[in-house]
Amino acid sequence: MNLQPVLSNFALILFVLMVITGIIWCLDRFVLAKQRRRAADAALREYDARNAKLVAEGIKVDHNGNRAAIEAAHVRQPTWVEYSGSFFPVIAMVFILRSFLWEPFKIPSSSMVPTLLVGDFILVNKYTYGIRLPIINKKIIQINDPQRGDVMVFKYPKDMSQDYIKRVVGVPGDTITYEDKRLTVNGKAVEYTPLDDYLDDQHPVYHKQLEEKLPSPGGFTQHRILNTADRRNFDFPSVEQFPLREACDYTEDKFTCVVPAGQYFMMGDNRDNSADSRYWGFVPDRNIVGKAFVVWMNFGNFKRVGGIH
Template identity: 45%
Template sequence: MDFSLLLVVAVAATGVIWLADRLWWRPARLARLAAVSAEAQGEVDEATRGKLLKEPWPVDYARSFFPVLLVVLVVRSFLVEPFQIPSGSMRPTLEVGDFILVNKFAYGLRLPVVHTEIVDLGEPERGDVMVFRFPEEPSVNFIKRVVGLPGDRIRYEGKQLYVNGQAVAKALLEEGPAEAPRERLLEERLGEVAHLIYNNPQDPGPQVRELVVPEGHYFTLGDNRDHSNDSRYWGFVPEENIVGRAFAVWMHWDGGLPSFTSVRRIQ
């Protein structure tokens, strides 16, 4: 279900009804009240007045919901949109059940539904955690870390990421952490961005020979390197598929009571 499309339709429908009432239906009700007042020589009781001015129920609902829906549409389309993390591909940065906030204007303003960029405000940077529409199934949103920008040379071999011929620095923090005993917990540094990743020493994982990121595209990886469906398998993310930059976790819910103890910024 495309919630953006439903929201746009709801805003359009309630807005049209509200506008039609302001332009035609309400003046018609006032005209009927004026005619009745003239016949009664200005003496119209409150019950009759209320009956003549009463809004039809569609107008009443439209007037109440239109401003609320419009605010939700503007905020969700151009400012911030919430998402829930459904898989472990971004562990340990993001856990299954984390609810995140995505900055919708970090990479430019896009129209809802059609996703056309109308204002260019910036581009993804190496190390950003980015939400995008999956190139092979645009109705599905993916979240991965940007490691390759347009023009970059990317290679991934032996669990080592190389960008433009340089090995990306990483350091072992823990062997077999309690949260993932089969993994190695490492800190990786992409430019100024330091973040945690998992590597499984028993899984050779995919190998990517050096390739060049095309213009208008990005190369992404999951932080859970051996358990992530990312650019190593299906290729590059087109610029038009970008949704926004994930910047915070505001809640965690794993089926029990919601928890707010894991509120944090996303690194």
């Protein structure tokens, strides 16, 4: 699923605006404001000297009113400086929040149904898997590692300009087998519980719905998945020659992959309608964006607001 950022290239736009307004703010604070102050002081000295001469000649003058107006005229910021200085802290705050804490995305397709629906607006935790430099997405501080069952946003390995969202089903060192639309993790079959059939809102089609219990640290991660009855286990001819494919053994009916170090195996919850690691390979740690944790809005269905499981 190719995610849609709330605004395309927003991080880069914010960064450029922050740099420009920040330079103007610093220039004004440390250079231009001092220049205006010196100009105001010079004008006031000239004004005071002229008034002193007039007073000496017996002419009455208004000291305070005109003096204040002269000072205000000289120290007043130009409009372009005033606006830049006002916007800089706001832009900087938004950039920091979006780059290091939370980033919004919109779900455009159905590969994560029933967990995420088309039109969901989600928030992604940017720091739970480590602190990364914005724009270049380079990790500088390690915090947590992704775990099986996490719903994770990442840069699509074939096109780093695209953000994808899938569920983590395999972490480094795992042996993942997929056969008869069922997962086996490290030799243990994943448990599935049948649920009521799921009606796709986008198409008048019922899908087989199951609860999947992925093993995770301290227990299991439970979530719903969909299978389509008339679809094969997976589309073997669509499997690509992806990097590290030698870690996988494919046949037309099943495959087994040993997840390499620093890599993750991702699958959509709408299993028969998801292009994922089965077809284009592993997701490197360097591609990770963050963990999706909440649906904060769906304008077509307000009941969608809540946590992601």
